[in-house]
Amino acid sequence: MADHPSNTTNTTNSSDIPGGRPVRTRYAPSPTGFHHIGNYRTALFEWLTARHAGGRFVLRVEDTDRKRFVPGSIEAMVEGLHWLGLDWEGPDVGGAYGPYLQSERLDSYRDYAEKLIAQGDAYRCYCTEERLAEMRAEQEARKEPTHYDRRCRYLTPEERAANEAAGMPSVVRFAAPLEGTTTYHDFLRGDITFDNTTIDDMILLKSDGYPTYNFANIIDDHLMDISHVIRGEEYISSAPRYAQVYRAFGWEEPVVVHVPLVLAPDRTKLAKRHGALPLLEYRDLGYLPEAICNFLLLLGWSYDGERELFTLDEMVQVFDDRRLGTSPAIFDKGRLDWFNGVYIRKMTPKQLTDAALPFLLAGLPEEARALAASDRAYVTQVLLLDQERLKTLRDAPELAGFFFVEQPEYEASLLLGKNMDAARAIETLDQLLPVLAEQRDWEHDALLRTLDTFVTSHGFIRKKADGTEAPDRGPVFMLVRVGVSGRKETPGLPEMLATLGKDRVLKRLRAARTKLETLATQTAG
């Protein structure tokens, strides 16, 4: 991964950056659990926006909800982001705008809240949660929209002083405009206008002294010089309230981009059970970060509707915010699998071995592990044979396990086919075994020649549709295939034999013959 800003020679992109300030984007997750693919897709978009413009991507942890804090979630997030190949300015790497944990920035939120109170744009509210609940219940009973009734906004200075003197706990609320409308500009959707009567006096500071997300997010985006706020569309309705606060401070508003949600196949919000696992589980399932990124890139973004394969560097080159979509996308695992296969097929032998070996070792039976662990050249050869068949790295033990075991286990009947009963199979092996034992040149071309000669000289002939006859590799090849692998689906036979080596092949075919004899006896008896 490149650590330097990529050369942005793209001349057609004028989207980046109305206002011309340095591009800084941020991913602002809350450590309240594990983040799924949809969250990381947003992070990808943010990272690409920054990188494309030669700007910076910031990781800021929104740990303002002490009740929902989940230990370990920050670490998992960082690990996930790293795994995808992103880099950033943030809590673990530092930067000029730290600290990057909101829990370490509490003083500044208080200061700014005080400032708003001083200028009349915020006020302390002493209403208890019980009263608020009661108030809401009444509003609902009257079928009114539920809103804070702003009682504390109109407290007299004397009442206020009395509450303070009594030591009543309070929150700080924004004194939102009561009339008119608030319009903000959504980069993708244009101006969005809300009637101010529908906007509540939101809480800025909670009674525990922590800011709400709604407040901290504004303060930090400003303090960290965030130029582009990219976030999920669930924030569309909150955006006007943020705009009001920016305006109360007289601050420049960032470019606001709301990206659509990623939905489950049943069109509901993505949840664990839909296969929307925590990102790192995809790693453990054998997915490649390149494939995940590419898949994510095209969920809600398109280049031209035709091209769909992009490396991270290429994404940085071509990414353009304006091509972001506005409607929700459904998580399609089948498509992810396809991307993963594509990227597996692109791997060099070394990359493939490095990536797949751990999965091989983890999935192989005990007795087979030593060989896989000790003979890397053999592992590479094997992996190469199955490269185009791997949908995930985790498929490796299943597909290639037989290369490493002492003897494959399988039902003897698997050796039989439509032109191959037990008797003929035994006969065939008896004839073939000596031929293979004699085989000196144990590589693909020579083996194929030998096998073909065997096929034609032992009467394996099939009739073609036009009535002419042709050699029929099928019965013999399949017999050997199963005998040597225990499977009906394998890489091509000659290359498989070449890789297995003469000793293993002969040993396995002899074992197959024994199986067939047992089978024949049983059937006869």
Add this chain to the structure above:
RNA sequence: GGCGCAUUCGUCUAGCGGCCUAGGACAUCGCCCUCUCAAGGCGAAGAUCACGGGUUCGAAUCCCGUAUGCGCUACCA
């Protein structure tokens, strides 16, 4: 309920007034290749562009309604 956003093949999407009898990809099906499975090649099927009105010589594209989905409506983010 209120407010907001969205709506093109099963899925991801292209499309920004005429090039669209709507293009690409995944998945599906068929054929080819072929020792199996893949991969690859070729092809098929699949979208009355949610619906209804407008605007226009002309609309998937612009406007207005309706429907549906989703989001917000917390001292969550």
